[in-house]
Amino acid sequence: MPxxxxxxxxxxxxxxxxxxGEGPAAVTIAYIAESAGVSVPTVSKVLNGRSxxxxxxxxxxxxxxxxxxxxxxxxxxxxxxxxxxRELESMWAVEIIRGVERAARRNKVGVLVSEFxxxxxxVRTIDETVGRRPQCVLSVxxxxxxxxxxxxxxxxxxVVFDPSRExxxxxxxxxxxxxxxxQAATRHLIELGHRSIAMITGPDHPFCLARTAGYVSxxxxxxxxxxxxxxVKTLLTREDGCTAARDLLSRSDRPTAVFTSNDMxxxxxxxAARELGLxxxxxxxxxxxxDVPAVAWVDPPLTTVHQPLADMAVAATxxxxxxxxxxxxxxxxxxxATTLTVRESTAPPKS
Amino acid sequence: MPxxxxxxxxxxxxxxxxxxGEGPAAVTIAYIAESAGVSVPTVSKVLNGRSxxxxxxxxxxxxxxxxxxxxxxxxxxxxxxxxxxRELESMWAVEIIRGVERAARRNKVGVLVSEFxxxxxxVRTIDETVGRRPQCVLSVxxxxxxxxxxxxxxxxxxVVFDPSRExxxxxxxxxxxxxxxxQAATRHLIELGHRSIAMITGPDHPFCLARTAGYVSxxxxxxxxxxxxxxVKTLLTREDGCTAARDLLSRSDRPTAVFTSNDMxxxxxxxAARELGLxxxxxxxxxxxxDVPAVAWVDPPLTTVHQPLADMAVAATxxxxxxxxxxxxxxxxxxxATTLTVRESTAPPKS
Numbered sequence: 001m002p003x004x005x006x007x008x009x010x011x012x013x014x015x016x017x018x019x020x021g022e023g024p025a026a027v028t029i030a031y032i033a034e035s036a037g038v039s040v041p042t043v044s045k046v047l048n049g050r051s052x053x054x055x056x057x058x059x060x061x062x063x064x065x066x067x068x069x070x071x072x073x074x075x076x077x078x079x080x081x082x083x084x085x086r087e088l089e090s091m092w093a094v095e096i097i098r099g100v101e102r103a104a105r106r107n108k109v110g111v112l113v114s115e116f117x118x119x120x121x122x123v124r125t126i127d128e129t130v131g132r133r134p135q136c137v138l139s140v141x142x143x144x145x146x147x148x149x150x151x152x153x154x155x156x157x158x159v160v161f162d163p164s165r166e167x168x169x170x171x172x173x174x175x176x177x178x179x180x181x182x183q184a185a186t187r188h189l190i191e192l193g194h195r196s197i198a199m200i201t202g203p204d205h206p207f208c209l210a211r212t213a214g215y216v217s218x219x220x221x222x223x224x225x226x227x228x229x230x231x232v233k234t235l236l237t238r239e240d241g242c243t244a245a246r247d248l249l250s251r252s253d254r255p256t257a258v259f260t261s262n263d264m265x266x267x268x269x270x271x272a273a274r275e276l277g278l279x280x281x282x283x284x285x286x287x288x289x290x291d292v293p294a295v296a297w298v299d300p301p302l303t304t305v306h307q308p309l310a311d312m313a314v315a316a317t318x319x320x321x322x323x324x325x326x327x328x329x330x331x332x333x334x335x336x337a338t339t340l341t342v343r344e345s346t347a348p349p350k351s
Numbered sequence: 352m353p354x355x356x357x358x359x360x361x362x363x364x365x366x367x368x369x370x371x372g373e374g375p376a377a378v379t380i381a382y383i384a385e386s387a388g389v390s391v392p393t394v395s396k397v398l399n400g401r402s403x404x405x406x407x408x409x410x411x412x413x414x415x416x417x418x419x420x421x422x423x424x425x426x427x428x429x430x431x432x433x434x435x436x437r438e439l440e441s442m443w444a445v446e447i448i449r450g451v452e453r454a455a456r457r458n459k460v461g462v463l464v465s466e467f468x469x470x471x472x473x474v475r476t477i478d479e480t481v482g483r484r485p486q487c488v489l490s491v492x493x494x495x496x497x498x499x500x501x502x503x504x505x506x507x508x509x510v511v512f513d514p515s516r517e518x519x520x521x522x523x524x525x526x527x528x529x530x531x532x533x534q535a536a537t538r539h540l541i542e543l544g545h546r547s548i549a550m551i552t553g554p555d556h557p558f559c560l561a562r563t564a565g566y567v568s569x570x571x572x573x574x575x576x577x578x579x580x581x582x583v584k585t586l587l588t589r590e591d592g593c594t595a596a597r598d599l600l601s602r603s604d605r606p607t608a609v610f611t612s613n614d615m616x617x618x619x620x621x622x623a624a625r626e627l628g629l630x631x632x633x634x635x636x637x638x639x640x641x642d643v644p645a646v647a648w649v650d651p652p653l654t655t656v657h658q659p660l661a662d663m664a665v666a667a668t669x670x671x672x673x674x675x676x677x678x679x680x681x682x683x684x685x686x687x688a689t690t691l692t693v694r695e696s697t698a699p700p701k702s
Contacts, residue, residue: 078429079483080463088449091644097448098439101466105475110483112431113464115452124456132430132461238648267648274650293442294645297589297618299625 028326032068036061081317082112082134086142091263091292092309093140096161099313100138107321109135126150136320138313143171157323159316164205172323172332174316178207181305181338182214185259185287188303188340190222193348194257194285198230200244200269202261208236211261211289230255234265241268249276249284256349257285263295266302266345281347291341300344312336379677383419387412432668433463433485437493442614442643443660444491447512450664451489458672460486477501487671489664494522508674510667515556523674523683525667529558532656532689533565536610536638539654539691541573544699545608545636549581551595551620553612559587562612562640581606585616592619600627600635607700608636614646617653617696632698642692651695663687 033043038057045053046061053061083100085093097113104111112134117123126147129137136157139147141164148171151158160173167173189197199215202208212231219226232248234240241260248255249272260266266288270280278284280300288295288304295302315336322329384394389408396404397412404412434451436444448464455462463485468474477498480488487508490498492515499522502509511524518524540548550566553559563582570577583599585591592611599606600623611617617639621631629635631651639646639655646653666685673680 082461088445088452091445093448094439094442094444097444097464098466101439101464105465108479110433110463110479111465112461113448113452114456114462115449128459128461270650294648297645298649299621 032061032064035064035068077135078133079108080110080112080132080134081320082114082129082132082137084129084137084139084143085113085115086118086140088113088115091294092290092307095309096140096313099310100317102310103314103317103321107317109321130154130156136324138316138320143167157320159320159323161312161316162207164207166206170332172319172329174312174319174333175207175335176307176312177335177338178210179214179217181289181307181340182211182259183218184214184338184340185289185305186215186218187222188342188346189257189259189285189287190218190224192257192285192346194255195224195349196230196253196255197224197257197259198232198248198255200241200248200258200260200265201231201233202236202265208261215259236262236264238264238268238271241265242271243268245269245272246275249273249278255284257287257346259287259289261289263288263290263292263302263304266295266304267298270298270302280345282350285346285349287346296343303343303346304341306339306341308336308338383412383415386415386419428486429484430459431461431463431483431485432671433465433480433483433488435480435488435490435494436464436466437469437491439464439466442645443641443658446660447491447664450661451668453661454665454668454672458668460672481505481507487675489667489671494518508671510671510674512664512667513558515558517557521683523670523680525663525670525684526558526686527658527663528686528689529561530565530568532640532658532691533562533610534569535565535689535691536640536656537566537569538573539693539697540608540610540636540638541569541575543608543636543697545606546575546700547581547604547606548575548608548610549583549599549606551592551599551609551611551616552582552584553587553616559612566610587613587615589615589619589622592616593622594619596620596623597626600624600629606635608638608697610638610640612640614639614641614643614653614655617646617655618649621649621653631696633701636697636700638697647694654694654697655692657690657692659687659689 029040029043029047033040036043036057038061042053042057043061046058047065081100081104083097097111101111112132114124114129116125127150130150134156136159137151138159138161140161143158143160148158158172160167160171162175163173186197197219199212201212216226232244234244241264244265245258245268248258258269260269266286269286273280273284280286286302288302289307291304291306295304315334319329319334380391380394380398384391387394387408389412393404393408394412397409398416432451432455434448448462452462463483465475465480467476478501481501485507487510488502489510489512491512494509494511499509509523511518511522513526514524537548548570550563552563567577583595585595592615595616596609596619599609609620611620617637620637624631624635631637637653639653640658642655642657646655666687670680670685
């Protein structure tokens with residue numbers, strides 16, 4: 001149910017005339033016409049301030065337009081999608097841009113890329129995005145309620161890519177199967193014979209919590225204890241991964257394997273292991289998450305959970321464009337499957 | 352001198368009325384008017400097919416428009432710059448996009464990113480770019496003559512970023528000081544005491560040739576011989592860098608240091624050294640070129656020539672926007688300084 005229709009009594013809502021009741025699409029002219037008992041051209045005349053409508057009908061239509069929060073879609077919608085990043089820093093931004101560009105050119109639309117900056121120091125705002133009249137907006141990781149409201153008001157559909165916070169159920173998103181990925185990584189270590197498997201967890205973003213839950217699930221299904229001492233929570237950086245690993249690996253009963261919440265943390269584990277004279281995978285197995293290009297080139301190449309960023313970006317773009325066309329999309333949220341990429345950083349523990 | 356004015360006899364060219372004679376800006380209406388001995392509004396009437404101009408004057412103006420190759424600038428130029436990549440694969444694409452985005456938001460314009468695909472399998476064409484009516488176009492590494500002609504015909508200025516081929520002198524570009532970078536890298540190795548310094552060279556792109564020339568210059572200024580046997584030419588990939596390094600490092604008189612044409616080749620040298628049991632920097636010093644993020648995380652962190660991609664992208668965007676405003680830019684080509692980033696892959700040779 002679109003937010004901006006919530007004031008309409010449900011008995012008055014004809015299912016057929018709405019533009020895909022599941023999505024965030026704006027209420028249609030057809031729906032206004034149906035509700036007012038007039039034709040679509042009559043509503044159109046009122047919207048465009050043209051004559052040929054009686055005062056009484058005009059007033060009734062205007063009341064409905066007001067009540068249902070109908071906003072006329074921008075007339076000259078540009079032939080563009082806009083991809084919004086908070087920070088264009090991540091190793092994986094290129095993969096996302098590539099996927100969006102691939103889907104966009106298939107649909108003969110152009111791709112706008114913008115960087116909004118962090119929340120306390122914004123450098124661009126959603127006003128500018130709205131002003132560029134894109135067909136739809138893809139926002140990486142986050143879109144605030146205020147931003148969503150502005151887009152809704154202008155009838156610009158949006159999809160959140162790999163959400164980093166909880167979002168209301170009606171916000172379309174595309175993510176990865178983070179829980180399954182965490183489970184696959186941990187199962188791989190268990191199958192190799194590891195019994196003392198640490199995890200470097202991350203911030204309370206949904207995708208991090210899901211990865212940790214996958215780790216816990218795999219331990220549990222294998223009948224292994226979930227030891228809180230083996231879970232160290234820190235940020236998703238190489239430096240913090242290194243600090244966490246120094247703590248874990250300096251213990252007398254150090255774990256034989258570490259699963260990290262992302263690849264950068266795993267590279268931090270590599271550094272800590274070097275400092276402590278531990279060889280990977282002989283003395284320590286390491287599994288990361290994301291599969292950014294660089295981890296195939298480090299020594300040893302990292303075993304990691306592959307996040308299909310380009311495929312996710314294609315799916316997000318197709319979803320956003322479908323919403324923009326007012327199509328009745330089958331679902332507003334989707335998670336694309338991760339896969340485990342086994343390289344050389346994992347081996348059976350030394351007996 | 353803009354290409355499309357080359358047929359105008361130089362004696363007829365009033366300096367004041369031209370739009371920045373140095374740049375590729377199109378000839379102006381004012382210049383046509385001056386040449387025809389009529390007012391600007393009269394030329395405008397002819398251009399827009401309006402009445403109020405005698406047949407004789409109209410014919411004269413049309414002849415001049417034809418002769419000087421004047422093209423009416425697109426009326427509804429969008430508030431966008433377009434950044435064109437051939438392949439959105441490079442490790443450094445994000446840095447370029449960030450720089451363009453930074454300059455664009457300072458100028459209150461949006462950023463379009465498109466991927467054209469390789470020359471034999473194009474997936475987008477310049478027609479689409481022209482259709483999006485950007486204020487200017489930045490093309491990474493390359494822009495064909497046909498593409499340049501299409502942009503010129505529509506009055507859309509362009510800048511080539513880090514050209515990978517020779518371009519005519521009037522094509523605006525922004526690059527890095529590749530020759531100086533190659534020189535600085537080689538000087539660093541000479542100062543550490545190395546005398547047998549190999550170079551893995553790259554394809555015949557101008558930027559590769561300049562890096563190699565910097566290596567040769569540094570050897571020559573230090574009175575060291577330039578030994579063709581120590582220069583191995585290959586592609587700019589990790590795999591090819593590894594193959595070239597295997598050749599160099601398997602020799603009985605193997606070099607004590609290797610300078611590579613880019614960071615990926617240097618990572619290939621790391622792999623070859625590992626295979627051959629050579630320690631970096633104890634047995635072999637390595638210097639790369641580019642300073643992509645990943646090379647700070649490998650073991651040991653790579654000494655490399657930092658290419659200021661974001662700064663280059665800012666400069667390219669500002670140049671393109673200035674050309675779009677018809678400003679008289681001081682120069683159409685600029686190289687931004689590289690700097691040597693010394694990390695842990697270089698040390699004095701073992702005596």
